[in-house]
Each structure stands twice: as C-alpha cells, then as structure tokens.
Amino acid sequence: MEFYYIIFYALFVSLMGEMLPLRQKKLIMFIWCMIFTLIGGFRWRIGGDWYQYYNHFLFSKWTNIFNYDRYGNGVETLEPGFVFFNVLIKSLFGTFWAYNLIVSAFYQLSCYKFCNTFFPKRPLMVYVFMFLVGFGIFHVRAGLSVAICLWAWNFIRKQNLKGFLLVVFAASMIHNQCIVLLPCYWLGKIKLPSIALLSIYPLIAISSYVLQDFFMSITMMFGGDIMEKAYAYTQGETEGFTGASYMGWALNYLFLIAYLWVRKVYNLKDDLWYNSLLNCVMIYNTVFMVFSNGMGDLARLSSMFFPSQVILFSTSLIYFLERKNVIVKRAALVFFLAYLIYKIPGNWSGYFFQETSVPYKTIFDYNLI
Numbered sequence: 001m002e003f004y005y006i007i008f009y010a011l012f013v014s015l016m017g018e019m020l021p022l023r024q025k026k027l028i029m030f031i032w033c034m035i036f037t038l039i040g041g042f043r044w045r046i047g048g049d050w051y052q053y054y055n056h057f058l059f060s061k062w063t064n065i066f067n068y069d070r071y072g073n074g075v076e077t078l079e080p081g082f083v084f085f086n087v088l089i090k091s092l093f094g095t096f097w098a099y100n101l102i103v104s105a106f107y108q109l110s111c112y113k114f115c116n117t118f119f120p121k122r123p124l125m126v127y128v129f130m131f132l133v134g135f136g137i138f139h140v141r142a143g144l145s146v147a148i149c150l151w152a153w154n155f156i157r158k159q160n161l162k163g164f165l166l167v168v169f170a171a172s173m174i175h176n177q178c179i180v181l182l183p184c185y186w187l188g189k190i191k192l193p194s195i196a197l198l199s200i201y202p203l204i205a206i207s208s209y210v211l212q213d214f215f216m217s218i219t220m221m222f223g224g225d226i227m228e229k230a231y232a233y234t235q236g237e238t239e240g241f242t243g244a245s246y247m248g249w250a251l252n253y254l255f256l257i258a259y260l261w262v263r264k265v266y267n268l269k270d271d272l273w274y275n276s277l278l279n280c281v282m283i284y285n286t287v288f289m290v291f292s293n294g295m296g297d298l299a300r301l302s303s304m305f306f307p308s309q310v311i312l313f314s315t316s317l318i319y320f321l322e323r324k325n326v327i328v329k330r331a332a333l334v335f336f337l338a339y340l341i342y343k344i345p346g347n348w349s350g351y352f353f354q355e356t357s358v359p360y361k362t363i364f365d366y367n368l369i
Helices: 002-019 022-042 050-059 080-092 096-118 123-133 141-149 152-158 161-172 176-189 194-222 224-235 246-265 272-291 296-304 306-321 326-347 351-357
Strands: none
Touching: 002 022, 002 123, 002 326, 022 096, 022 123, 050 080, 050 096, 080 096, 080 141, 096 123, 096 141, 096 152, 096 306, 123 306, 123 326, 141 152, 141 161, 141 176, 141 296, 152 161, 152 176, 152 272, 152 306, 161 176, 176 272, 176 296, 194 246, 194 272, 246 272, 246 306, 272 296, 272 306, 296 306, 306 326
8 A cells, every 4th residue: 555655645746846847847747657657567466357358368369359258158249459459469579568568658648648738838737637536557448448539639629520530439449438429529519508507417416326226227128138238337346436425526516616617707608629528527427426326337438538527627727826816826726736635545545446456566576577
C-alpha cells in the first residue's frame, strides 16, 4: 500500500509545477507519463483480470483472430482487433510484459496528447486531475480502447466526421463498448435548458436503484445467449464500479451547476462543442448512477464518457481561476485541491484493487529479465 500512497501523493504535490513556465509543466507531465508507463508495463500478476488476459495473450493465434472463444463456452468471442494486437505483439516480442509495456506507453501517449490538445496552457493540472480522479494505471483491453477513443474528442470539437468514425471503429475492434460513443458527435445539437438538466439528474439518482431489476426483466424476455450475457454483466463487480456514493452524487450535481453557470455567464448556450460536452457528462453520470449499484461491468461504459467530464470540469475550473474576483479564484483553487485530496484514497481503497493489485509486484520479483 505504501507504494501507491507515495505515487499518488507525489503526483498531487507535482501540481506545484503549475507555477513554473509552460515548458517545465510539460516536462513534469512527460516524466509522470514515463513513470506510469514503467509501473504499468513492468507489473506482473497484478491488476484486474490479469490471468484472463495473460491466457488470451498465450492462446491468441493468427488462425483464431476472428473466432477466439473468450470463455471456452461459445457465448462470447473477443474482438478481432484485440486478438490481432495480441498475436502481433507476441510475434514481435514474445513476452507479456512487453505487451503491457506497449499498452501502457500508448495509454500515456494518448493522455499526454489529450491534455496538450485541449489545455495547452495548463496540461499538467489536467493530467494530475485525470489520474487522481478517474484514470487508472493498469490497462489491458478496456484501457487500450479508452486510449484510442481519447483521440476522437478533438474530431468532435472540429466536427470532423470521417476522423471521428475512423477512431471509434478502430477502438471498437479492440472493445465493442466503444460503439456507445457514436451519438456523441451529434449531441451538441441538443440544447436542453438548465432547469431540465437540473431536474433530470436527481430523478435519475432516485430511480437508479429500481432500474437494474427492470433491465434484467427485459433481457429475460429474450432468453438464451442474450439473457446469459446480460446476467454476467449485471453480476460483475469491477474496480471503481461497486456503487455510487451519496457524496459522489452531490459533488456531480454541484459540478453540473457550475457547468451551467459557465454556459450562462460566457454565453455558450449555442456553442456546439460546449453542449456536446454537457450532454456527454449527463450520459456519463446517468450510466454510472444506474449501473454502478450491482451492475459493475455495465458501469464500465461510463468510462467512455469520462473524458467529457475531464474537459468540462477543467474548462469550468479555469474560468473560475481566471476571474478577477480574488475570493472566487481562491475558493475555486481550495475546492479543487480539497476535491483531489478527497479522491486520492479512492484509487486504492476499494476491495477489488487491494485484492488484485496489493502489494505491487514486478517482473523483477519473478526474475523474468
């Protein structure tokens, strides 16, 4: 546990780098990218679904790219892009730790590019926020697909449909959950009034507890493979998705109020990009609240929309930090730091994380090099 304490609190302290020139900020962020790449790449026998993906790596072949049976029962096949990636890395490097290292490196590259693209003046602040609040450091299939999807958000902002579809398609070949991003490109055209958004959120929060039973009753009507898959998803309990807390609901509602305030004050009601982010954040909150209570695997879908929360939260925070009113600026800064301190323990306090990732072990512990 001490290892994770040191890493995440050191990341928090590195926020002091915000006082440095931009070049030094980028350097600090790059150093963290390298650190997390090595931590994720050199890990061994830790992380969620370690043995499952290790076996996928071992048994993936050029001959089963399109028909790899994930569980050996004929219910689900792995996406061909993911199997191809496994076979390619195995053919080139032969070891699973090299595979993890490449995935971690690409994930960090995507995050580095994401922060510099959307927040060229404050990339370090956004990077720290991402990894203290929601982004993990151990990634395989889901993480690889999320990393690819990070490149799609700039295409939404630029309204580049071809680029957007290409990225989503590529990510979907790794993990089919990425398909849920498709509507995001057009969501900016939906301009819901503030009162509607403020009313919808608590209704979803209140009704989330009864929606799981409703979902299962619908899938049971179809029976067969559909019911079996749905049951597996609803029974899954994954890291970070073991139930939404009341504090989390309250904070997200507070964030929503801030986002709407920024939209009003800065006259962004007709801004396509801002409305896209706002609607995506609503989907993120909805998916998480509805599925996090006993439907862990489906709650993972919210990770596809989490980048919109990162962009909107950071954009709103910067608006507050750049206000002329000193009290508002200081209040925003104190709230931001307090929120990060509140979220830091959540990176490792969950039962799932402690069972799969504590203590931290590397390839050097097993003399693999």
